[in-house]
Amino acid sequence: xxxxxxxxxxxxxxxxxxxxxxxxxxxxxxxxxxxxxxxxxxxxxxxxxxxxxxxxxxxxxxxxxxxxxxxxxxxxxxxxxxxxxxxxxxxxxxxxxxxxxxxxxxxxxxxxxxxxxxxxxxxxxxxxxxxxxxxxxxxxxxxxxxxxxxxxxxxxxxxxxxxxxxxxxxxxxxxxxxxxxxxxxxxxxxxxxxxxxxxxxxxxxxxxxxxxxxxxxxxxxxxxxxxxxxxxxxxxxxxxxxxxxxxxx
Numbered sequence: 428x429x430x431x432x433x434x435x436x437x438x439x440x441x442x443x444x445x446x447x448x449x450x451x452x453x454x455x456x457x458x459x460x461x462x463x464x465x466x467x468x469x470x471x472x473x474x475x476x477x478x479x480x481x482x483x484x485x486x487x488x489x490x491x492x493x494x495x496x497x498x499x500x501x502x503x504x505x506x507x508x509x510x511x512x513x514x515x516x517x518x519x520x521x522x523x524x525x526x527x528x529x530x531x532x533x534x535x536x537x538x539x540x541x542x543x544x545x546x547x548x549x550x551x552x553x554x555x556x557x558x559x560x561x562x563x564x565x566x567x568x569x570x571x572x573x574x575x576x577x578x579x580x581x582x583x584x585x586x587x588x589x590x591x592x593x594x595x596x597x598x599x600x601x602x603x604x605x606x607x608x609x610x611x612x613x614x615x616x617x618x619x620x621x622x623x624x625x626x627x628x629x630x631x632x633x634x635x636x637x638x639x640x641x642x643x644x645x646x647x648x649x650x651x652x653x654x655x656x657x658x659x660x661x662x663x664x665x666x667x668x669x670x671x672x673x674x675x676x
């Protein structure tokens with residue numbers, strides 16, 4: 428579906444991730460990613476360990492398909508995102524205990540699932556206009572103030588600040604706005620099914636937290652920032668070797 432408004436042109440130095448694919452193929456990518464997230468989490472919930480293994484196989488199959496579709500840059504983004512997501516999940520869930528998966532483990536489909544969600548954000552990014560970015564930022568700021576005043580989600584307020592910082596550090600704030608919304612939708616779906624549960628208080632801090640924190644998408648924005656910054660260290664990529672411009676100090 429074409430965007431309703433023309434997006435702000437990307438910097439000439441910024442590679443158009445997944446932009447080499449025809450519009451129909453990008454739509455197919457989005458459909459598969461949404462399908463594996465919605466269907467995989469449902470399998471994990473309804474069929475216990477068998478469902479979790481099936482969800483992992485499904486996720487790996489879509490991940491492998493994306494590796495085949497992508498150019499060297501997209502493949503590198505997929506692999507780096509999976510690696511960093513695995514470390515982040517181990518720290519936040521298994522180590523810190525901010526949230527718990529239903530079997531107390533780290534499901535194998537989760538790290539590559541982060542890479543799939545990032546790919547979805549990159550595919551829908553051309554549809555995001557400056558007005559959308561402003562609306563997401565304003566909504567996050569207002570809701571952060573509301574939950575802070577109510578004392579129901581102090582962690583969400585902190586994460587909202589993290590999201591705004593990540594967006595402010597990069598010209599890719601359209602991507603972070605898209606990820607914020609997509610991640611919130613996935614968090615609401617996954618917690619409603621019971622695939623994972625955020626603890627009501629962040630261990631070791633006393634910060635209140637909703638299930639999920641409304642700004643959990645900030646973690647995905649930070650992940651994307653780290654992934655793209657890591658990729659930036661190798662500016663020579665497919666074709667003319669464009670460098671990724673992030674404006675990171």
